[in-house]
Structure formats: structure tokens, C-alpha cells
Amino acid sequence: MFLSLVLLGLCICFIILQLRPRRPKNFPPGPPVLPILGNLLHLNPQNPLEDLEKLRKSYGNVYSLFLGPKPIVVINGVKAMKEAMVIKAAEFAGRPQDTIVNDVFDVKGVILADYGTSWREHRRFALMTLRNFGLGKKSMEDRIHDEIQHTIKTLDESIGRTLCPQVMFHNVASNIICQVLFGTRYEYDDEFVTTIIQCVTEITKIFNGPWAMLYDCLPFIRNLPLPFNKAFKNIKRSSDLVLRLLNEHKNTRTPGEPRDFLDCYLDEMEKKAEDSSFSEDKLIFTALDLLFAGTDTTSNTLLTAFLYLMNHPHIQEQCQQEIDQVLEGKDQACFDDRHQMPYMQAVIHESQRIANTVSLSIFHCTTKDTELAGYSIPKGMMIVQNLSTVLKEEGQWKYPHEFNPDNFLNDQGEFVKPDAFIPFSAGPRMCLGEGLARMELFLIMVTLLRKFKFIWPEDAGKPDYTPIFGVTLTPKPYPMKVQHRL
Template identity: 55%
Template sequence: MLGSVVLLWLFILLLFFFIRVRRPKNFPPGPRPLPILGNLLQLDPVNPLKDLERLKRRYGNVFSLYIGSRPAVVLNGLEVVREALVTHAAEYAGRPTHLLISHVFEGKGIVTANYGSSWRDHRRFALTTLRNFGLGKHSMEEHILEEVSHICTELESSAGGSMDPQHLFHLAASNIICSLIFRERFEYDDPVILTLIQRLEELTKEALTPWAMLYEIIPVLRPLPLPFRNIFHKFNQLKEHIKKVVTKHKSSRVAGEPRDLLDCYLDQIDKTADGGSTFNHTQMVSLLLDLFLAGTDKTSNTLRSAMLHLMTNQHVQDRCHREIADVLEGRADASFEDRHAMPYVQATIHEAQRMSDTVPLSVFHTTCSDTQLYSYQLPHGTMVIPNLSSVLHEEGQWKFPENFLNEVGEFVKPEAFLPFSAGPRVCLGEGLARMELFLVLVTLLRRFRFVWPEDGVVPDFSFIFGGIQSQKPCRLGVRLRSSERG
């Protein structure tokens, strides 16, 4: 037994010393990879963004890395990202099929599905159905404002003290998307929604961990009971929960009279029951989870990041409050249309999105054919990583502190504002997120002042890296505006 272990290690050492990984012809430059591991040892597993910035400075805005034995091209800066994802959109619209997250979702739904007829059918269905059920309309505003009232109730109970806002914003964002998907709202202490959110958070954080990388670069490890198996277990639990919701929904459903997106999907299955359709129950579960994920994590993490910056910049918060008060005057609620009269609030919200940098590396793409990017050749199937963080912080694109206001105080949105990515694979939840962020923050800033809590530690603006990046936990000091003097 000992002799076999020694021979195995000798074999691995021989691989490292004698096997050289060769880049394809005219491929973007990058650091020399090791056999088996590629360039993983040159990236910080906790947060690789600084290492990517270092490599960008050395090799330029287009460089390559090896993730195991597979080459990947990293795109940096606005010009490069738009050239690939917008100008040559169809050539870069694929998704990797070998990643752990691809295997977890089985390539179904929308987010991780490869470019093709099923993806097109489901994206078109989701966008059309969400619009039909109020996305971008006054009816959707009502759903959001109803949920904001519950947020306010929770905050009022902490007025004069402090609270942890992490789960509050996740719960609120989850309920808003649930109202669209299956017309259901959960109380904030409901164990079902709390468990669902916790597992989704864990999934997004574990998608880019070292264990996920080992799953991808050493396939022989996949059957072993290693930590990455937990990801599959958690995802299966999520699917089982969604299946229970579907079963419950079917019991009160009337075919042809849809109440929500789930009913619409079931109607679509009935219409195409004769075969040849991409719509089926397995795809439906993946789509529902996609929508839940797209409508929850990014919005809630942006709200938490916004609160951190507002607590530590009281002058920004006060100016927002004055603008909100001037525009709304005696009205009970804000409307999404009010954003046109609130340039400073709009600028503050967009700056919070830029700084929160929730999806720094987007969702990885692949090339759908042999293609060219500037002078480089990218073979069909090359993995492409759009470094959105490099765009949101690109020197020359931003004029801090007024990144979203022009010289006369009007709101402007620079081209480099790409928190939702760009091209045909732009985030499905963008429209909902924009409406939520505005209505939530306007309502909260109108009623409350947020302060750094007396029991709070020194502000920490660093992030917890993952598939969806999040601000480190911090407490939120809450004060009622009506209780302030003057």
C-alpha cells in the first residue's frame, strides 16, 4: 500500500516537471500554467480579484488563465467587455458545461443553460410573463410597496437601537419575487423561507470555492464524499421544496386562467403536450429557482451595501431625504416614475450598485464558434470570464464622487455601468431590481435615519467573495425621522 502511494506521488511530480501546457496558437497571453492545476495556485481562493488586477496590469485587458487543464480568457474594461458581449454577442453567448454549478443545475433553466433553443424559449417566456404580471407597471409597484411596509414594521421595532439587516432584506426581496412566481408571501419568521434563503446563499458562495475548483479540474474526485457533494445535496433540497410548492399550486389551479408565472408555465406544458417542446416539469423547477436567485441575492446585497455607505456618509443621506421630501410632499407613497424628479437619489442608488459589485465575474461565458477578439484567436468552446468589477472601477470611466450627475445636477448613466452584465445574457432580474431598489430606498430614507450603531465595530467595506459577492455582516442603527428635532 505504501509503495503504491509513493509511486502515485512520483507520477504526479513527473507530470509537474515534464509536462508543459501549451496555449493554442494566437491565444491571449497569461501566466505559465502548471499541469493539472493550471494557474489556480496564482489566485487567492478567498478573493481572486486583486490577483486578476495584477495580471491585467502585466498582460493587458485580454489575458488567459488555465483552470486546471482548460484555458479561460479574462475580459477587462468596458471596451473589451462590450466588444465581446455586445458587438459579437452571438459568438460569446454560450455557457460552460463542465463547471460544478453547470452540473448542479444540469444545464437547465436560463442562467446556466447553454445558448440554444431551450434557453431562447425560456428567456422569452420569462420576460413576457413577468411583464404580463406587472413587471414595470403600477401593479408591481403595489407589490413592492406592500413588502416595504413590512420592512418598515421590522425597522420600527428596532428604532433607537440597532439590528442585523442581512436576512430582512433577503426576506423582503424573496417575497417580492415569490409574488410574481406563485403569488405567495411568507412571514419573516417562516422556517420554510428562512431555510430556502440560507441554502441559496450557501450555493452562491460555494460555487467558486477551492472545492468547486477541485471538482472541475480533477473529475476522478467527483464520486467521493468530499465537501462539494454538499452543494448537490442542498440543491436537491431546494428542488424538493419547489416541487412541493408546485404540487400545492396545482390543487387550486384552473387551466387557462393563470394567476402567476407558475400557472402560465403549467398552461404552456399543456399546450405542447404532444411533444417537441422544451417546456417540461424539470425545466420548470430550474426556471423557478433561477428567477428566485436572480430576484433575491443581488438586490438584497446591494441594499445592505447601500446602508453601510449611507450610515458612514450622513451628508449623502440627508441630501437624499431632502430631495425625497420635496418631490413627494404629502403623498403617502413613492412611484417608480418619481425617479425622474430625484436625480441625486438616483445617483446615490446607482453608486451603491457600482460599489456593491455583486457579481464581479458575471456568469462565465463560452464561445459558440471559433472567433477573434482583436488580434487573438479563441477556439470554439473557450471559457470567457467577463470581469465586471474591472469595468465598474475602471480608471477614466468614473469621476467620483459624482459619478452619476452631470455639471448641472442631472442624472446620467455612464456606459461603464454594467452591474447586470451586457448583451443577450444580461441579468433577467434587472428591471425588477431597479424598481425594488428605488422604491425600497426612497421609502426607508423618507421615514428613517440610519446611523452607525454605538455598539458597532469599525466600518468594514471589504466583501465576502463568491458567485454573488456580499458585504461583510454589520449592524444597522435605526432612528425614526419623526423623532428628530428641527
């Protein structure tokens, strides 16, 4: 009997050892792996960034983890990031196709589409269309300034009382991109805007949490009625709203005379052959890609900027002095004014660095067998860019762990942008909306700081700078008080 139990125990141990994932030869190192779970117990699903940093210190700037049985490679630091995303860009430009993010966005738009001809066509089209509708031009500046007036009205009505700026900044960011995509500005209580913001918030919350990690690691649970199903319902609500707009556009458009992104895409569909990758489904999800990204990243950067400016009043005052000096006698700022505002530029870029909005970027995967930092990386391997390690890397920044505009100023007070500043990632997968985001951040912050003084309420206690982790890092809701300057 005893011998039988020993043999049974040995058999169980042998089976468990056989089930344990193994790293291939010359694969990046990493922590010991458990059967079935992989390295899930090494990560806090609520916010794994600290855990990833501890692993980097133990295993180097290129290491591997197992999410369940699935291996991934985590890239840290400027040197490894540049090798993968710039020098070997095409080899690391794929998108993994077996995660909750990809399954929710079933018809891939631009951001989640895998590397290839269809992705290149759509990215080229999106960039060209954004430029045609004013990106980098005065017409886009005018759109942004028009929307800022609605934000100013909200702030004017809030003088003398405390407000929570989260919805306000989401509204301004979403309406600017809506005008480009759909040719329409929405009132802030409109069903379209409120539904989109609600869906973005709820989808992000699910992507942030443990259920998304379990979905990715344990495929057998995907058909069960679990909380991650809410993400699929919200994307259906969002896509139905865009479909309604698309049908309206088809009935009212004049071919060859586009009013917005939807019209341009419909024109492109008519030019292409029937077997083209351009389709109505692709259009809906491309629009959602741009809408979600354009709303979330810009609004979170603005929230971060004003959180720090309220609690660093000397920095806010120095910004306002520079703004007053440069804009003296002018009705409003223009984007070109940034060249005369080195300190303001430094503050905006420092806000982006500290916000670290897309801290783990959008996951990549390798398009062929390749190497990185001397390690062998097979085709189809999921790649996680830990941008946090770049934006706070020792040796790359004067003050890597504090909010300090001097990170972007030289000894002469001139604006400089270090190589480690890559909040929009790098290479061919670099964020499509970078140009629009830069213009929005400058014009919104300059205009609001010129008119208002932003104050941390006395009864609010100490600020909590710890963000909420997710697909994007989001500042925790906070209070704000506003006074007129002029």
C-alpha cells in the same frame, strides 16, 4: 548508477514538460503554467479579484489562465467587454457545461442554459411572463410597497437598539419575487422562506470557496465524499420545496387563467408539443434561477447601499431632502418619481457600482471559433467577464475607487448613466431581473429613507467595506441603528 539517475531525472523533467498545458497559436497571453495545477497558485481561492487585477496589468485586458489543465479567457475593461458581449454577442453567449455550478443546477433553467433554441424560448417566455405580472406597472409597485410595510414594522420594533439587517433585506427581496413566481407572500419565519435563504447562503458559500475550484479543475475528485456535496443536497432541498408548490398548483389551477409564473408555465406546457423543451423539471429550475438571482443580487445591493449611507451621513441627508421635496403631500413614492430625483438615482446607481454584486458575472463560453482584441478564441472556450474592471475603470468614472454619487451626475446636477455602468452584464445574456431590481431598489430605498434615519453604531468601530467573495459579492455582516425622522 550516476548516469542512470541523470537519465531518470531527464525523463521525469521531459514528462513534466509534456504534461504542462500550452497556449495555442495567437491565444491570449498569460502567466507561466504548471503541470496539473495550471495557474491555480496565481489565484487566492478566497478572493481572486486582486490577483486577476495584477494579471490584467501584466498581460492586458484579454488574457488567459489555466484552471488545472482547462484554459479560460478573462475579459477586462469596457472596450473588450463591449466587443465580446455586444458586438459579437452570439459568439460569446454560450454557457460552459462542466463546472460545479452547472452540475449542481443539473436541469438548466434560463440563467445557466446553453445558448440555443431552448434558451431563447425560455428567456422570451420569462420576460413576457414577468411583464404580464406587473413588471413596470403599478401592480408590481403595489406588491413592493406591501412588502416594504413588513420591513417598516421590523425597523419600528428596532428603534433604540442595534439590529443586523442581513436577514431583513433577504426577506423583502425573496418575498417580492416569490409573489411573482408562486402567487404567495410568506411570513418571515415560514419554512419555505427560511429554507430557501439558508440554501442560497450555503450554496453560495460553497461556490465561493476552494472546494468549488478544485471540483472544476480536478474532475477525478467529483465522486468523493467532499464538502462540495453539500451544494447538491441544498439544491435538492430547494427543488423539493418548489416541486411541492408545483403539485399544489396543478391541483388548484384553472387552465387559461394563470395566477403566477408557475401557472403560466403549466399553460405553456399544454400548448407545446410533447417534444418541447418546456417540462416540469425545467420549470422547477427556471423558478429557482429567478428566485436565487432575485433574492441575492437585490439584497446585497441594499446591504451595500445602507452600509455606505450610514457612514456618509451627508449623502443620506441630501437624499432625504430630495425625497421630502418631491414627495411632499404624497402618501408614497411611485417608480416614475425617479425622474424628479436625480440625486437619489445617482446614489442607487453608485450603490450598484460599488456593490459590484456579480463581479465575475456568470461564466460564458464561445459558441464558435472567433476573435477578440486580435486574439484567436476557439469554440467552447470558457469566458470570464471581470466586471470589476469595468465598474472601476480609470477614465470611465470621475471617482472610480470611492463611493461618490457624482459619478452619475453632470455639472448641472442631472442624472447621467455612463456606458461603463453594466452591473447586469450586457448583450443577450443581460440579467433577466434588471427591471424588477431597479424598481425594488428605488421604492425600498426611497420609502425607508423617507421614514427613518440610519446610523452607524458608536461602539461598532470602523466599517469594513471589504465584501465576501463568491458567485455574488456579499457585504460582511454589520450592525445598524435606526431613528424615526417624522
